[in-house]
Every structure is written in C-alpha cells, then in structure tokens.
Amino acid sequence: MNSRKSTDHFSGSREELGFASRAIHRGLDWCEETGAVVPPVYLTSTFRRGNPGGFDYTRSGNPNFRNLEQTLADLEGARFSTVFSSGVAAITAVIASLKSGDVVLAEENIYGCTFRLFREVFEKFGVRIRYLDFTNALNFSRIVEERPVLVWIESPTNPLLKVIDIEQVALWSHRAGAALLVDNTFASSYLQQPLALGASLSLFSTTKYTGGHSDCLGGAVCTNWPVWQERLQFAQKALGLNPAPLDVWLVQRGLKTLAIRMRQHSENALALARYLRECPWVQHVYYPHLDSHPQFALATRQMKLGSGIIAAELRLSFEQTLQLLGSLRLFTLAESLGGVESLVCHPATMTHAAVPPDVRARVGISDTLVRFSVGIEDAEDLQADLETAARSVKQLQPGAVEQRVRSEY
Ligand SMILES: Cc1ncc(COP(=O)(O)O)c(C=O)c1O
Known part of the structure; x- marks a missing residue:
C-alpha cells in the first residue's frame, strides 16, 4: 500500500474476511467508475498532472501497482x-538503501543469486556481508556481536529447507538494533506471516507462489516501518526497479487462487516426500513437514502447512542424477519454483551455480542434491513419473543399489 489515497471498497477491518476472500477482494479500487470486475492493465508510461490518484509516471507508480500493493500488504498483515x-x-x-560500512548478517544457505548480488555487487560498494548458520541457537549472540544494521534470513531456505526461528531471530535482531528481513518466497504469504513473528521486512519473489503460473516476474517487500517504506518507494523509482503493469496484473490474477493452490501444493508435496523417503535411490529427504526433519516442531508452529518444495540427496552418481532429472516427464528440468506445474532443478549447476564450490560444500549443496517444486497435478501421476524415471537410470535396476540406510531429514 503506498501513501496515495485509497478508494478500496473493502476498507473495513481485515479480521472480517479470511485469507482467500481478501486475496480475491482486496485492492479493487479501479472499478468505481466502470464497474469492471477485473481491472484493466494500465499500459501507460505517464499520467496527466494533477489527477486525483496522484499518479505521475509509471516508474514511480501505476494503478496496477497500487492494487497489488494493497492486496499484498493486507495478506502479509503489513501497513505497506x-x-x-x-x-x-x-x-x-x-x-541499496544501506551505506558503505554497514554490516548485513545473513543466513549461510540463501538463494544463489542473493549470494551473488551480495558478493559481486554490494560488497564492491562497501556493504559488508557476514554469514551464519541461523538454525544453531548458540550462534544468536553473534547477532549482537557483529553489530549488523540488517539481518537477512530465508525460511525455509533455498535449497536445503532449513527452518529458522523467526521469532527468536527477531528478538535478537531488535536487541542488536538491527532490522530483520525474512525472504518469504519458499513459504508464501499464505503459509507464513513473518511480520506477525517480529520481522521488520517480508520480501518475496512474486514470480513464484504469489503469481503461481510461471508467466511473469515480480518481487515485493512488505513492512510496517514508514522509514523502510520511504526507502523502498524511493528505490522503486530512483533505481528503476519498477515492474511492468502487465506483469503486476498477472501476479494479481494469480494471487486470487494462492490459498487453494498452496493447500494442493502442500498435500502433493507431503505425499511425495513420504514416497521419496522409501526409495532406495534416495539418501535423504529434506521436507520440514516430515516428522523426521530436525525443525519439524518449529516448522509446524511457524507455518500453516508445508510448501511444495522438497530437496533430496540422491544415492546416485553425478551422472545418474543428471540422467534421472533428464528422464522425468511431468517434472520439467528448469529454474524457478512455485508454479502450478512441477519443476525439478539441480542446484549445484543451476540456481546455486554462482555460489563457489567450497561454500556449496560447506553448507551442504552437493552435486547429487536435487530440488523438486511439486505442482498441483495429480499426486499419483507425479509419483509414477518419478518411478518411471528411476527405472530408466542405467545400472539402477532393482538390487543394483544397496538398500539405503534410512537417514532422511
Ligand atoms: C528465495 C528466493 N528469493 C528471491 C528469488 C529471486 O526472485 P526472482 O527470480 O523473481 O528475481 C528467488 C528465485 O528463485 C528465490 O528462490
């Protein structure tokens, strides 16, 4: 929600409507004049000066942005x-809102392009990034010692699905005078509410679950802090980070089904995680909502359900791993996640290729780790796809792989 006047016809208390209703009805302030049920795409770069909506130029705002910003703020329990x-x-x-000399304390397992941006862009401008394993509570005192201005975590993390105690990290961050940012991409606004747990900023790629159809790109940051909102609005226009109106329209459309999609992603992923842990060619299954996951109790407390992402360490060679991924039919081998269609990726050569091999090895991203984004197809079809692909892997006929020691987490 930006500072412009809102004519949202659902300006009543958000407690009155549930998540799915708000995802569909919030932010409908385009329709007063025409009665259109679905908003137009405002394909205009500029606006007549003095218009009642306060718009001037699409790099700094557009009616499609305003609608989506209102809906997202509402769904994340944020002011902005x-x-x-x-x-x-x-x-x-x-x-880019920080300054040279500022310290960011980040979780050591983060999305590869976030790591690359920190290391290859912002460190050049003097922002100092330090890394920590935030699943180890013994490390929390470092949050005070390092004197960060910003603490940066993902939960669950990409790709290892570590679950971080947002409430605890928020307490320590605020004690240190730092803001806490949670990258909520893997959970989605439906499954997890970082601001309610004490985070200062909830960031997510709307390309993923929010849009949900792998047809557009986008990102969002939600906050209750006016000072951060000012910085983010400034960055949107001053750095030219604005989205395209059509992409925003597509995200808004996808968002209407977020609740129902997430429930199906979750149901399918739990079924597949259970199946995978019985497969002799799988060494470990990483899925926070399996009771064998080390942060299962935290995951069930902090998230409504599990998301659609599963990681698995395979009991195969590197070549067999690639062969398996190439043999899947319903799981497309591709970057990205969170769409209705199932995808599979090989983090070491794809999403986390920009992370140096020694760092990958230290955090646990091996050459035989795979990441599934489980879609909303029929779960039995997805399981059959995995079974067929596994059978097609050379030298992986029944009995060729010794019985696995059960150690999934
Ligand atoms: C956790 C996480 N954060 C941020 C991003 C970046 O999003 P985008 O691809 O929309 O730039 C991704 C992309 O995969 C991600 O997984």
Whole structure:
C-alpha cells in the first residue's frame, strides 16, 4: 500500500474476511467508475498532472501497482508494500538503501543469486556481508556481536529447507538494533506471516507462489516501518526497479487462487516426500513437514502447512542424477519454483551455480542434491513419473543399489 489515497471498497477491518476472500477482494479500487470486475492493465508510461490518484509516471507508480500493493500488504498483515520487477530487484532495493560500512548478517544457505548480488555487487560498494548458520541457537549472540544494521534470513531456505526461528531471530535482531528481513518466497504469504513473528521486512519473489503460473516476474517487500517504506518507494523509482503493469496484473490474477493452490501444493508435496523417503535411490529427504526433519516442531508452529518444495540427496552418481532429472516427464528440468506445474532443478549447476564450490560444500549443496517444486497435478501421476524415471537410470535396476540406510531429514 503506498501513501496515495485509497478508494478500496473493502476498507473495513481485515479480521472480517479470511485469507482467500481478501486475496480475491482486496485492492479493487479501479472499478468505481466502470464497474469492471477485473481491472484493466494500465499500459501507460505517464499520467496527466494533477489527477486525483496522484499518479505521475509509471516508474514511480501505476494503478496496477497500487492494487497489488494493497492486496499484498493486507495478506502479509503489513501497513505497506512495494512491488518490484523481480525478487532480485526487491533484494536490490533493500540493500541499496544501506551505506558503505554497514554490516548485513545473513543466513549461510540463501538463494544463489542473493549470494551473488551480495558478493559481486554490494560488497564492491562497501556493504559488508557476514554469514551464519541461523538454525544453531548458540550462534544468536553473534547477532549482537557483529553489530549488523540488517539481518537477512530465508525460511525455509533455498535449497536445503532449513527452518529458522523467526521469532527468536527477531528478538535478537531488535536487541542488536538491527532490522530483520525474512525472504518469504519458499513459504508464501499464505503459509507464513513473518511480520506477525517480529520481522521488520517480508520480501518475496512474486514470480513464484504469489503469481503461481510461471508467466511473469515480480518481487515485493512488505513492512510496517514508514522509514523502510520511504526507502523502498524511493528505490522503486530512483533505481528503476519498477515492474511492468502487465506483469503486476498477472501476479494479481494469480494471487486470487494462492490459498487453494498452496493447500494442493502442500498435500502433493507431503505425499511425495513420504514416497521419496522409501526409495532406495534416495539418501535423504529434506521436507520440514516430515516428522523426521530436525525443525519439524518449529516448522509446524511457524507455518500453516508445508510448501511444495522438497530437496533430496540422491544415492546416485553425478551422472545418474543428471540422467534421472533428464528422464522425468511431468517434472520439467528448469529454474524457478512455485508454479502450478512441477519443476525439478539441480542446484549445484543451476540456481546455486554462482555460489563457489567450497561454500556449496560447506553448507551442504552437493552435486547429487536435487530440488523438486511439486505442482498441483495429480499426486499419483507425479509419483509414477518419478518411478518411471528411476527405472530408466542405467545400472539402477532393482538390487543394483544397496538398500539405503534410512537417514532422511
Ligand atoms: C528465495 C528466493 N528469493 C528471491 C528469488 C529471486 O526472485 P526472482 O527470480 O523473481 O528475481 C528467488 C528465485 O528463485 C528465490 O528462490
């Protein structure tokens, strides 16, 4: 929600409507004059000066942005939201608000392009990034010692699905005088509400679950802090990080089904995680809502359900791993996640290729780790796809792989 006047016809208390209703009805302030049920795409770069909506130029705002910002702020329980051209643009907006010498304390397992942006862009401008394993509570005192201005976590993390105690990290961050940012991309606004748990900023790639159809790019940051909102709105226009109106329209359309999609992603992923842990060619399954996951109790407390992402360490060679991924039919081998269609990716050569091999090895991203984004197809079809692909892997006929020691988490 930006500072412009809102004519939202659902300006009543948000407690009155549930998440799915708000996802569909909030932010409908385009329709007063025409009665259109679906908003137009405002394909205009500029606006007549002095218009009642306060718009001037699409780099600094557009009716489509305003509608989406209102809906996202509402769904994240935030006062404000700012939309960007991608998740990476949203990350850029936050870090570009810092100054040389500022310290950011980040979780050591983060999305590869976030790591690359920190290391290859912002460190050059003097922002100092330090890394920590935030699943180890013994490390929390470092949050005070390092004197960060910003603490940066993902939960669950990409790709290892570590679950971080947002409430605890928020307490320590605020004690240190730092803001806490949670990258909420893997959970989505439906499954997890970082601001209610004490985070200062909730950032997410709307390319993923929010849009949900792999047809557009976007990012957003939600906050209750006016000072951060000012910085983010400034970054949107001053750095040219604004999205395109059509992409924003597509995200808004996708968002209407977020609740129902997430429930199906979750149901399918839990079924597949259970299946995978019985497969002899799988060494470990990483899925926070399996009771064998080390942060299962935290995950069930902090998130409404599990999301659609599963990671698995395979009991195969590197070549067999690639062969398996190439043999899948319903799981497309591709970057990205969070769409209705199932995808699979090989983090070491794809999403996390920009992370140096020694760092990958230290945090646990091996050459035989795969990441599934489980879609909303029929779960039995997805399981059959995995079974067929596994059978097609050379030298992986029954009995060729010794029985696995069960150690999934
Ligand atoms: C956790 C996380 N944050 C941010 C991003 C960046 O989003 P985008 O691809 O929209 O720039 C991604 C992309 O995969 C991601 O996984």
